[in-house]
Amino acid sequence: MPANLTPQYQKSERDYRRAQTTEERTECLQHMLQLIPKHKGTEKLQADLKTKLKESRAALQAEKLAPKAGKSHRIPRQGAGQVIVLGAPNAGKSRLLAELTNAEPNVAGFPYSTHETLPGMMPWEDVRVQLVDTPPITAAHIEPYLVDMTRVADLALLCFDGSSDDAPEQTFDVVRQFADRKTRLANETGFDENDFSIVHVKTLLVVTRGADPDTITRVEFFNEMMSTPFETVTVEFDNDESREGLRTRIFKALDVMRIYTKRPGKPVELVDPFTIPQGGNVEDVAAQVHHDLVETLQFAKVWNESTPDGQIVSRDHVLCDKDVVELHA
Numbered sequence: 406m407p408a409n410l411t412p413q414y415q416k417s418e419r420d421y422r423r424a425q426t427t428e429e430r431t432e433c434l435q436h437m438l439q440l441i442p443k444h445k446g447t448e449k450l451q452a453d454l455k456t457k458l459k460e461s462r463a464a465l466q467a468e469k470l471a472p473k474a475g476k477s478h479r480i481p482r483q484g485a486g487q488v489i490v491l492g493a494p495n496a497g498k499s500r501l502l503a504e505l506t507n508a509e510p511n512v513a514g515f516p517y518s519t520h521e522t523l524p525g526m527m528p529w530e531d532v533r534v535q536l537v538d539t540p541p542i543t544a545a546h547i548e549p550y551l552v553d554m555t556r557v558a559d560l561a562l563l564c565f566d567g568s569s570d571d572a573p574e575q576t577f578d579v580v581r582q583f584a585d586r587k588t589r590l591a592n593e594t595g596f597d598e599n600d601f602s603i604v605h606v607k608t609l610l611v612v613t614r615g616a617d618p619d620t621i622t623r624v625e626f627f628n629e630m631m632s633t634p635f636e637t638v639t640v641e642f643d644n645d646e647s648r649e650g651l652r653t654r655i656f657k658a659l660d661v662m663r664i665y666t667k668r669p670g671k672p673v674e675l676v677d678p679f680t681i682p683q684g685g686n687v688e689d690v691a692a693q694v695h696h697d698l699v700e701t702l703q704f705a706k707v708w709n710e711s712t713p714d715g716q717i718v719s720r721d722h723v724l725c726d727k728d729v730v731e732l733h734a
Contacts, residue, residue: 409442409446410441410447411440411442414440414441416689417433417436417437418437418595418596420433421433422556422557422594422596422604423482423557423559425557427461427465427468428465431458431461435458438451438454438455438458441454450601454601457601478522478550478554479554480524480535480554482535482559483526483533483535484527484532484533484534485532485533485534485659485661485663486534486535486559486659486661486680487535487559487560488527488534488536488560488561488562488655488659489537489539489551489554489560489562490502490536490537490539490564491539491555491564491579492563492564492576492579493543493566493571493576493578493579494541495541496541496564496566496572496575496576496613497564497566497611497614497642501536501562501564501613501642502525502538504642505525505651505655506536508525508526508536510523510525522537522538522539522540524538525537527652527655529653529655531663531677531678532656532678532680534656534659542579542582543575543578544575544581544582547582547586552583552586552588555583555588556588556604558606559607559659560594560606560655560659561590561606561607561608561609562655563609563611563635565612565624567612567613567614567616567617567624567639568614568619569614569623570619570623572623573624573626573627573630574630577627577630580631587600587602587603587604588603588604589605590608591605591607591608591633592607592608593605594606607658608635609636609638609655610624610635610636610638611637611638612639612640613640613642614641615639615640615641615647624637624639636658638651638654659680660682661680661681661682662681662682662685663726663727664678664680664685664690664724664727664728664730665678665727665730666679666694666729666730667729667730669731673708673729675727685724686721686722686724687705687718687719687720687722687724687730688702688720688721690724690730690732691720691732694732698732701734702732702733702734703733703734704717704733705717705718705730705732705733706730706733707722707724707729707730708728708731709725709727709728709729
């Protein structure tokens with residue numbers, strides 16, 4: 406029997422996957438249990454949710470009673486999305502961060518030069534995307550905190566050294582390290598249909614040093630090792646067009662759209678847009694402006710190329726990229 410999950414439930418599920426604290430996860434699980442359709446097709450999912458909620462509440466209580474923790478690796482999400490940069494030693498992760506953001510990682514010609522996570526903000530047109538460089542992953546080692554960071558990321562970039570014969574096997578080792586920990590680098594994001602504990606994270610394969618003449622052969626060999634090949638983008642950082650093309654592919658892979666807001670009676674300023682998932686509606690924008698606005702919102706007025714004079718819409722009106730929204734509470 407199909408689950409027939411509602412859009413409201415699916416949104417709560419997405420919020421749960423992106424939650425970065427135990428308190429946020431607990432609140433999301435409570436909301437998911439309230440929203441999930443109650444019928445035979447969701448019985449297993451309901452049981453999984455109740456188990457997860459019980460575990461989350463216990464973890465939250467333990468955190469409150471525990472002494473103050475030491476160093477935290479959590480990086481608060483900023484911008485249009487959080488993108489985690491993964492890869493084997495010397496795969497080009499730090500060079501990617503240095504070329505696309507304002508961060509200054511230690512870019513070296515030898516492996517293991519990255520010891521800690523390092524965020525940077527990548528500009529793309531009128532938005533910014535958060536990229537997070539990470540320590541290298543091998544068949545023998547992965548930093549434990551990288552699993553949780555990857556599970557809550559909006560997108561993963563899996564770096565692949567196009568100039569190295571070792572790249573196919575080393576990159577496959579990265580994929581396997583996550584798979585062994587119930588985290589699947591994949592072509593779409595979401596929970597596994599058969600096991601709620603497994604998370605799929607949308608991933609782009611970024612082939613660095615892409616000008617090497619044998620790059621294509623190495624990528625083909627890697628794809629043969631995978632059951633489902635990743636969407637792939639090849640980049641040569643010394644080439645401006647190639648570098649800028651990577652920026653665009655990263656933003657497009659986030660599957661978000663830009664929404665501008667304006668105050669009643671004030672002119673439109675097409676700067677600092679909010680970003681919401683493709684297919685999002687007026688209520689999603691209101692939630693980003695202020696959480697209380699979701700409860701008090703009455704209607705909105707929307708402007709775009711097809712309705713230059715604006716139209717009055719309800720809270721469930723689906724928006725398009727670059728719409729201008731005026732919220733009325």
